[in-house]
Amino acid sequence: MQHTFQVQGMTCGHCERAVVHAVREVDTDAVVKVDLPTGQVVVESDQPRDAIANAIQEEGYKVAA
Numbered sequence: 001m002q003h004t005f006q007v008q009g010m011t012c013g014h015c016e017r018a019v020v021h022a023v024r025e026v027d028t029d030a031v032v033k034v035d036l037p038t039g040q041v042v043v044e045s046d047q048p049r050d051a052i053a054n055a056i057q058e059e060g061y062k063v064a065a
């Protein structure tokens, strides 16, 4: 299943890696694509959307509803 998130607060490669890492803690096999300029994060995962969004938010980045 593909989930698309609008994530606020990512500014650099470190942020990108932090978000990818957070998603992989929910699903080690997740395919994560981050577009820094737009804040769009596309996740290919069978885990529920809310679990992935929560993991990103716990890392300190806001996920738009």
Ligand SMILES: [Cu+2]
Pocket (backbone or CB within 6 Å): 010, 011, 012, 013, 014, 015, 016
């Ligand atoms: Cu950063």
